[in-house]
Amino acid sequence: MSITPENLGDLSRRTLLRRAAAAGLLATPAASLLSACAGSEPSKSDDTGAAKSKDNPFGVKDGSAVKVVIFNGGLGDQWAKEDKVVFNAKHPNITVNMSSTQKIKTEEQPKMATQPSDLVMNSGADMMDRSTLINEGAIEPLDDLLTAPAWDSEGTVADSLLPGTVGDGTQNGKFYVVNVAYTVWGNWYNAALFKKEGWQAPTTWDEFFALAPKIKAKGMAPYVHDAVHGYYPRWGLMASIWKTAGKQVVVDIDNLKENAWKADGVLKALEPWEKLVKDRLLLPGKLDHTQSQQAWLDGKAAFIQVGTWLKNEMSATIPPGFELTLSDYWSNADDKAPKDVFAASGEGFVVPSKAPNKEAAKEFLRAILSKAGSAKFAELTKSLASTKGSGDNVQDSALASANTLMKNGGSELISIKFQDFYADLDKESQNLSEELMAGRLTAQQFVDKMQAAADKVAKDSSIKKQTRTA
Amino acid sequence: MRHGVARFVTGFLALPVALYLFYVVWPFAQAAGYSLTDWGGYSDSQRFVGLDNYVRLLSDELIRKAFWHNVFFLITVPLFTIALALFLAFLLNVGGREDRAGIRGVFGSAVYKVIFFFPQVLSLVVIAVMWQQIYRTDRQGLINGLLIKLGLGDPENPIAFTADPEPFLGVPAVLWWLLLIAVWSGAGFYMVLFSAAMQSIPKDIYEAALLDGAGRFHTFFRITLPLLRDTISVAWVYLGFIALDMYALVFVMTPSQGGPNHASEIFASVLNFTAFQKGQFGYACAMGVALAIFTILLAAAQLRITRRDRIEF
Secondary structure, eight states: OOHHHHHHHHHHHTTOOTTOSSOOSSOOOOGGGOOSOOSOOOOOOOOOTTOOBTTBTTOOOTTOEEEEEEEOSTTOSHHHHHHHHHHHHHOTTSEEEEEEESOHHHHHGGGTTSSOOSEEEEOSTTOOOHHHHHHTTOBOOOHHHHHSBOSSSSSBTGGGBOTTHHHHTEETTEEOOEEEEEEEEEEEEEHHHHHHHTOOOOSBHHHHHHHHHHHHHTTOEEEEOOSSSTHHHHHHHHHHHHHHHOHHHHHHHHTTOTTGGGSTTHHHHHHHHHHHHHTTOBOSSOOOHHHHHHHHHTTSEEEEEEETTHHHHHGGGOOTTOOEEEEOOOBOTTOSSTTOEEEEEEEEEEOBTTOTTHHHHHHHHHHHTSHHHHHHHHHHHSSEESBTTTTTTOOOHHHHHHHHHHHHSOSSEEOOOHHHHOHHHHHHHHHHHHHHHTTSSOHHHHHHHHHHHHHHHHHOTTSOOOOOOO | OOHHHHHHHHHHHHHHHHHHIIIIIHHHHHHHHHTTBOOOSSSSOOOBOTTHHHHHHHTOHHHHHHHHHHHHHHHHHHHHHHHHHHHHHHHHHTOSOOBTTBSOOSTTHHHHHHHHHHHHHSOHHHHHHHHHHHTOSSTTSHHHHHHHHTTOSOTTSOOOGGGOOOEETTEEHHHHHHHHHHHHHHHHHHHHHHHHHHHTSOHHHHHHHHHTTOOHHHIIIIIIHHHTHHHHHHHHHHHHHHHHHOHHHHHHHSTTTTOSTTTTOOHHHHHHIIIIISOOHHHHHHHHHHHHHHHHHHHHHHHHHTOOOOOOO
16 A cells, blocks of 8 residues: 555544554455354344343344444454354344444434444544543443353353453443453564564663663664654553552552652653653654654664554565564563553444444344454454454464463553543643653653643543542 | 515525525534533533633633634734735736736746646645655655755754744744645635736736836835735635634644644644543533634624725726
């Protein structure tokens, strides 16, 4: 694909891709791989009416129709068509009207108050603000989906999900958003290059700062990141805060607790980032996501921080022999949680409260989260699904490094909530992250300004407050 | 008007007027209504809050910042665009050498006309994508690449363009870089507008001036400019509207849509953020209504100040 259409797509897409699991409009997975059969054995169910059963836990009416809207972004929509096959194998008499779009908010928001679709994949740049949807009572709590039996495995739906997925979709103690994809973040490097140069991939900041001069000596910048979208650098900053200061500090930050940003370890976590900028270890220029990723692929920088959708996004321009390898964000010697990995579920489905066929919407979600459906998802998108074991049979080196990272990780997953809770803090933290990485703020100033922004939100009575428990 | 004609005209107008009322006027009225509520945009429940949103608007720091950025554009966009367009139109129509054929533009003016007008036929997104490449912040950017090749730019510290919040003449650099794009893309249209107006000025006025020994400078300031007064006034109002918008450029060209760190925040970007990310539609509607009132007042004042007796020719 040429450069222009890619950028055109980005213009409309890049407002906020907070929970991007696989971004980029580059690669729509090859449709030719598909077979008509999704691998799910068609069970002869004889549901009649709205009776509830193990195969029909929500009592979907036979002969009814369900309207499903898919976000057609970097993941494409072919995987969803596979889920339709899975669904119809069990419910042949329920009509699935599936449509896909990139303009979720533009098309769905006006219908929310009157005649919404039954199931909406709320994702991409043009997504509906999640807190607002919940505060306005516009979407349905889906706790009964979690306790329902899994589609094609033992136990409940909740049992079949990867850790963090239920927590990521929960707000105010209720489960609202069903994330179907799973993303791991960290520092990427080219393993082939490191092997050739005899460099050891660092695991701590000290190791990185020791290696940096050697990288610079090769005419390469040690580090690059997207400097246009503030949530890119924010991932790294927040991961460091979690690792250095520990989970409780991040929970306090998310809960707008007094002086949470001034807690022990926050400043210390940010200081290596400040040093990275001050020592001029960043690639010069304020590049956006694809520009910085391409610069990294071109060998202009050794490390780039981004999530596991990277390979899908850049697939058209990855040079031969380039080994995309994901490593964990670097830690310090006396960090509280150095092993915890930044991973989260994303690409969330919601069921509007006024949807006419909520039962079928939930049943369709059960099909998406099935073993058969999620395996197709991983195969077609080269991204993990939020269902356990989705990538077991997919051969891909980048995905494998992410899997290794997950296996060696600590007991907890790094997760940050405040940006989903409060749009103001989201914006402010993005802006300040950019400023810190541009060298216009010191770590201390960043902390002070974030505290001030958090205090302002805490005092603003027009903003509904959220609570993070886990 | 005779009775039959009135009915005939009304019959024809009824449908368009109804459509206009329903699709244009009614949404305006609705927005004004919502601005008095705390509606979030996703439900059908809303609480009447009176003028609370407008009171809040007055003490909103971000809005104040955005307002001043809009004022910056309001002054600079019409000023520079009209100045450039006038200069180009003058050269293309009456700026050339005088000879036996009388008054004419500079050599090759027909070609220039097309070139200058060209940005007008491009969609704003195309323009933005193009300028993203021109403004690219590493050595692959058009400007940075050239400067670095010529040894004028520092490869370790390239120009940041729209990612640069440092003030220049008291205004963040990012706004000046956006201004350049706005003027570049707008000047061509107004050049054509002014060209048309200039061509309607009778040639004998110029010829008389020439005979009296007036040079280009005097011809322009003593004849062309006064006779274009109406056209320029209209252009000023149009450009004022554009300056109060500027949303597309800010949205596409600046980091975090209004950044870096609010350095290019404008009314429309704050409104968009408030409505669609904060989910405060009521408050956002109040911003929209405030902006609309401001725009109308401005246009009225503008047309009133510049009103004069019309010269007929």
